[in-house]
Amino acid sequence: MKTGNGVIPANDWDVMITGGTLLTMSETMEAVENPSVGIKDGIIATVLQKEKQSVNSYCANETIDASGCIIMPGLVNTHTHLPMVCFRGMADDLPLMEWLNCHIFPAEASFVNEKMVFDGALLAMAEMILAGTTTFCDGYFFESKVGEAALQAGMRAVIAQGFIDFPVPDNLDSSKKMAVATRFLAKWKHFSPLVTPACFCHSPYTCSPETLANIKDAARNADVPYLIHLLENKDEIATILKRYGKKPVQHLQHLGVLDEQTIAVHCNWADQEDIAIFADLGVKVSHNPESSMKLAAGVAPIPEMLQMGITVGLGTDGCASNNDLDMFREMDTAAKVHKVITLNPTVMSAKTVLNMATRGGARALGLDQRIGSIESGKDADIILLDMNKPHLTPLYNPYSQLVYAASGADVITSIIGGRLVMKDRHLLTIDVDSAMENVRAIAANIMSG
């Protein structure tokens, strides 16, 4: 990061953010009071610690006054199923198998189509932008439609096409998985700097060894992330052990699908051996505490993973199991649940969690060279929170305040790749009323179905 008072030509910046408190979330966690952040061509051009008398020496096409605000990197949601907003609150507080087999799977079989995926994803993006998320990693059917919605919303996205060994709405002939994967990756690989394609194998118990390995080959050939739900529930261990004679992580290791571009989602039942394998092979982890609490799935041993140097990103999971996409609430829960599970209040600090939701998430998705912190040369994914509110007063420690007291509703402005997507809580890329109307129509259809 460049911090100084160098001479900056007038009108050199497209957007300038001035005032407030900047949390860079850089490796050194530098904070800058009363900064001036200049953005040019979508990139953070410079970060200056501005002297009051020089306020007028810089200018830009658009200047954002951040007085009384915290300026920070946009949040990175490393795991979600956006179109499932259409099922938000449809079936809660039920036993897992009843929830899946009597509600979620039948609804997906009947109502998932390209329009549902696009409309659901777009509403989810409205919700995410309003709550400070600028990058997400999604996994679902018809994933190209999520990519199209992301381009419309101006959000940064990792779109992971889903694979599973039974017929699904977008891939009725499951033998053609490789063709689907190859076509999807080729289409999106160089399509837009905002969108990164990826592959998502549902789990070791719903994908055959062949599917797991073949899809990994496709992802590896395209040099993109590969995601898998792993060790979400305890039962999975016995199931895989019985079927393949190995525990799930060792089964995947044996298939050669674990490497630095593999993101293991959940990992609630990872043991010391599993953690050692992840650390050894550079596997990344996506932590979704609220979903795993609501589904009574378990609590992942994240403190142990961090201690072993594993990269962990935070995620909300889909809206059928959370039921919102607010990463601020997710941070609060992440910080608290590990404390009570270990009966140790020091295991998961506010800074650690905020790291997980920014730089850690960016690293998990392979995007850490471009996003995750506010440093010159990085893409300008920046959010502002209005701290002039009763529940955010007084302010001793901005990290504590963001994790333990702020919520998504405190985010007022959001910039993604240098483009303003929300200003003063008005969405600039999404017609929010029609996005809500479209999803209400889908829900009405589901209810009457």
Add this chain to the structure above:
Amino acid sequence: MKTGNGVIPANDWDVMITGGTLLTMSETMEAVENPSVGIKDGIIATVLQKEKQSVNSYCANETIDASGCIIMPGLVNTHTHLPMVCFRGMADDLPLMEWLNCHIFPAEASFVNEKMVFDGALLAMAEMILAGTTTFCDGYFFESKVGEAALQAGMRAVIAQGFIDFPVPDNLDSSKKMAVATRFLAKWKHFSPLVTPACFCHSPYTCSPETLANIKDAARNADVPYLIHLLENKDEIATILKRYGKKPVQHLQHLGVLDEQTIAVHCNWADQEDIAIFADLGVKVSHNPESSMKLAAGVAPIPEMLQMGITVGLGTDGCASNNDLDMFREMDTAAKVHKVITLNPTVMSAKTVLNMATRGGARALGLDQRIGSIESGKDADIILLDMNKPHLTPLYNPYSQLVYAASGADVITSIIGGRLVMKDRHLLTIDVDSAMENVRAIAANIMSG
């Protein structure tokens, strides 16, 4: 509840709320679509299920359009220490004894005075009203100042004067406790229908048997609630067992302080014997999951308590250990944490938690004849939530939506005892800017101290 289309004289109501969805939270959990709620002299006069053609047949001095809103009883926060907003985020993620002995106790010894208590409580009330709470039970020093702030804010309050066996800012001579208690209770007993006085003994390990019993006598004589922190941490069991030869609950039972007007706060380490004693004696419980998670204190066995018929209310605890006063977030956490602790997604439903935050809380505080549900004859403590938002769309199940997706920021209007205290998110009884300024000045003093 009266639901019908009886003839209502024009202008008979002070306030009328029309439209939207009403969740009465009555014993039968009745919900009414497109209702008309009439308020007269601070009391809910009637609840009508209005036909569309008769919209104009009723009128009132003030009509509130609740289209697209959920109308529900205001939330009841059964345990907090409001003035501790002044310490919000001052010291987090620390070992419990370091937090208490190096940060909280020294700050309280140096900075707690009547002005700090009033200013802190008033800011906390702004935060609570903005998040849908209409009734709170507070315990702190100089508790009369909290009562004065509640009257200014127009909030319904149980103010519990604190007692502890070492010198504290408002009671340096600890031998005069009985006089303090008697004077406090006499002052507030019939002062205002909004304010109920109570006594708060800090804990079995900081109050002698004599203090515990004497203060209970004072509370019993005045017919008011008696609160005590109980079984918050595991250590307490060994401490009390060593000191008195009994476990904490049996120690209190032996002293005769457990009855239907006793509210045991936390109870994280209550065992089957303790729960049986609570059930037998009608002891009420205040559940504060977020605070106990953040302090790594434990998770109370609330499902078992509910099964035994114990009345449980929800609470946020103070802002030094949460760090907010948002009862919606607290409900979300309460529903989720018990699921994951028991690995059973059915143990704590959204309805159960919403009950705990409304009618259960009212019953815990002895106010269930007056508040906790929307039924004719009850005091008009009512909130409206704007459901026309991306994170609350679509709407299948209002109980799920409120617990798992809504937050305090979705509350737009609040009525307490028939008086509008917030409309369209504007506070009508508190100057929020000066409330924030006053607490910032206290915090600046603490930081420089």
